[in-house]
Amino acid sequence: MTFSGKNRLQNILCNALAQIDIGNFSVSFWDGSVRTFGQGSDFTIHFQNKESLRRLLLDLPLGFGEGYMNGDITVQGDLRQVINSGLKAEQLHKTTFKSLLNSIRLQISQKNNxxxxxxxxxxxxxxxxxxxxxxxxxxxxxxxxxxxxxxxxxxxxxxxxxxxxxxxxxxxxxxxxxxxxxxxxxxxxxxxxxxxxxxxxxxxxxxxxxxxxxxxxxxxxxxxxxxxxxxxxxxxxxxxxxxxxxxxxxxxxxxxxxxxxxxxxxxxxxxxxxxxxxxxxxxxxxxxxxxxxxxxxxxxxxxxxxxxxxxxxxxxxxxxxxxxxxxxxxxxxxxxxxxxxxxxxxxxxxxxxxxxxxxxxxxxxxxxxxxxxxxxxxxxxxxxxxxxxxxxxxxxxxxxx
Missing domain, CATH: 3.40.50.150 (Vaccinia Virus protein VP39)
Structure with a gap:
């Protein structure tokens, strides 16, 4: 299945999720659109704004974690199940230039002295x-x-x-x-x-x-x-x-x-x-x-x-x-x-x-x-x-x- 639509970021995420079998869940977006994977019954991830999705795609652990703690990404269902599914989604864990840059910045700013x-x-x-x-x-x-x-x-x-x-x-x-x-x-x-x-x-x-x-x-x-x-x-x-x-x-x-x-x-x-x-x-x-x-x-x-x-x-x-x-x-x-x-x-x-x-x-x-x-x-x-x-x-x- 290939997703296409007006929003490029939504398409990138959904096409990556469609390539892997990590459960039955739904993803909803700030514009009211909803994408369902499998039966969509286990949990729902909601992106409150475009920026939270952009950050997730650039650096999955930092983007999702920061979005969740700030309330820009919300979860309906079991958070543990969401995280398990995310950790199994290897396609979403590809190292990006942004994630490398974030890692370097943290290494420079956090001195172990x-x-x-x-x-x-x-x-x-x-x-x-x-x-x-x-x-x-x-x-x-x-x-x-x-x-x-x-x-x-x-x-x-x-x-x-x-x-x-x-x-x-x-x-x-x-x-x-x-x-x-x-x-x-x-x-x-x-x-x-x-x-x-x-x-x-x-x-x-x-x-x-x-x-x-x-x-x-x-x-x-x-x-x-x-x-x-x-x-x-x-x-x-x-x-x-x-x-x-x-x-x-x-x-x-x-x-x-x-x-x-x-x-x-x-x-x-x-x-x-x-x-x-x-x-x-x-x-x-x-x-x-x-x-x-x-x-x-x-x-x-x-x-x-x-x-x-x-x-x-x-x-x-x-x-x-x-x-x-x-x-x-x-x-x-x-x-x-x-x-x-x-x-x-x-x-x-x-x-x-x-x-x-x-x-x-x-x-x-x-x-x-x-x-x-x-x-x-x-x-x-x-x-x-x-x-x-x-x-x-x-x-x-x-x-x-």
């Missing part, structure tokens, strides 16, 4: 602890959970993730554990109470730092755990060596050019034969990071590919031990966050405006779809400082409680 990273972290993580309390678990864990079965609650799954990380690190009483990008400090508190470690956590988020210190006092582990506002580039200033290092959901913020610096500094404060657990979103091959995510959600963010991580780590003296892909677990985590977020929309609107609400709806729903479809992954990589031939021969020690 100390000043830039401080701003980038505050942009996302300093939105207010009361906001995150609405939809995270009581431990305030903002990273992939670990589900042992489909009946697990988010609270259970996050504690199971902590237990998994601690088992992989083989934590022992009185060992010193460093958490790079410690968030609200919940993993360190768990490790101190359940494994008897001494811990240091670093973060650039003032909101997380203040809340984490309060929780440490509340849990009675102030003699075991300390949190610092410290950049990973300044790790040598600690003048301390650690038995184990963990970094969960922070590596995505360092940027492509700084991966080696992060790993070099981690190596410099890790004892010989010590273990590093690196928990990061990533890809199986190098690809540009989504322009909309970089512009509105995680400025300065970069999703590393697995090969580049391994190359940087091994060149800097780390020995690769294990990699586990928790992709499905992150999809489940995001689904639970999305539902909790939706349940608290009215409360969130007392804190932020509708544009912010739509932006976060699109972010949480879109990321869940990306993980479900296998476009992005969650890698847990275990390294040692120097060769370790004394570890158990099977992975059972990581899994058994």
């Amino acid at each position: 100390k000043k830039g990273d401080k701003y980038h972290i505050a942009h996302h993580y300093d939105l207010g602890n009361d906001f995150y309390k609405l939809w995270l678990d009581p431990q305030m864990v903002y990273s992939c959970a670990y589900f042992e079965n489909d009946k697990d609650t988010l609270e259970q799954a996050q504690l199971q993730k902590f237990a998994l990380c601690c088992r992989k690190l083989q934590l022992q009483p009185n060992e010193h554990l460093l958490d790079i990008g410690c968030g609200w400090g919940s993993l360190l508190i768990y490790a101190a109470k359940n494994f008897g470690v001494q811990g240091v956590g670093i973060t650039l988020s003032q909101e997380q730092l203040d809340y984490g210190k309060e929780q440490i006092q509340k849990e009675g582990v102030e003699d075991k755990i300390s949190l610092l506002c410290l950049d990973y580039r300044d790790l040598p200033q600690l003048q301390q060596k650690f038995h184990k290092i963990v970094s969960i959901g922070m590596f995505e913020h360092v940027g492509k050019a700084n991966m080696g610096i992060f790993l070099k500094n981690a190596r410099s404060v890790l004892r010989e034969n010590g273990l590093l657990l690196l928990h990061t979103i990533g890809k199986t091959m190098e690809e540009p990071t989504n322009n909309w995510i970089r512009k509105f959600i995680f400025p300065g963010g970069y999703l590393p590919d697995l090969g580049r991580i391994l190359k940087n780590a091994t060149q800097l003296g780390f020995s690769f031990i294990d990699c586990e892909n928790l992709r499905v677990h992150y999809a489940k985590t995001l689904d639970k966050w999305s539902r909790r977020f939706a349940e608290n929309e009215q409360h969130i609107l007392t804190m932020f405006d509708e544009r912010f609400l739509r932006m976060w709806q699109f972010y949480l729903t879109g990321c869940a779809a990306e993980f479900t479809l296998g476009n992005i992954h969650l890698f847990q990589l275990l390294f040692s400082s120097g060769i370790r031939n004394d570890l158990p021969l099977t992975r059972r020690w990581m899994l058994e409680k």
Whole structure:
């Protein structure tokens, strides 16, 4: 089927959609015209104006995301289904000059230096602890959970993730554990109470730092755990060596050019034969990071590919031990966050405006779809400082409680 009409932009979109089988849906436009694909019953996308369609055709992720959050593109039906269909439409994902230009502009404007990273972290993580309390678990864990079965609650799954990380690190009483990008400090508190470690956590988020210190006092582990506002580039200033290092959901913020610096500094404060657990979103091959995510959600963010991580780590003296892909677990985590977020929309609107609400709806729903479809992954990589031939021969020690 070929669409022809007075509006060239409408024809370009509809002819591209007609070439692919991504479901039954309709597209309506600002002039009242409607194009139907299949039975058209699953959902309807409405373009409120010509400019929103033009932006989408020039850079699909940025154009659709910005149009949706601004209310220039509206959806009747399930947003998750719309995003799934869009991600499957490869014809719409062709790299355009405009999308490349947008990517270059973001790369130039979002410097991964100390000043830039401080701003980038505050942009996302300093939105207010009361906001995150609405939809995270009581431990305030903002990273992939670990589900042992489909009946697990988010609270259970996050504690199971902590237990998994601690088992992989083989934590022992009185060992010193460093958490790079410690968030609200919940993993360190768990490790101190359940494994008897001494811990240091670093973060650039003032909101997380203040809340984490309060929780440490509340849990009675102030003699075991300390949190610092410290950049990973300044790790040598600690003048301390650690038995184990963990970094969960922070590596995505360092940027492509700084991966080696992060790993070099981690190596410099890790004892010989010590273990590093690196928990990061990533890809199986190098690809540009989504322009909309970089512009509105995680400025300065970069999703590393697995090969580049391994190359940087091994060149800097780390020995690769294990990699586990928790992709499905992150999809489940995001689904639970999305539902909790939706349940608290009215409360969130007392804190932020509708544009912010739509932006976060699109972010949480879109990321869940990306993980479900296998476009992005969650890698847990275990390294040692120097060769370790004394570890158990099977992975059972990581899994058994």
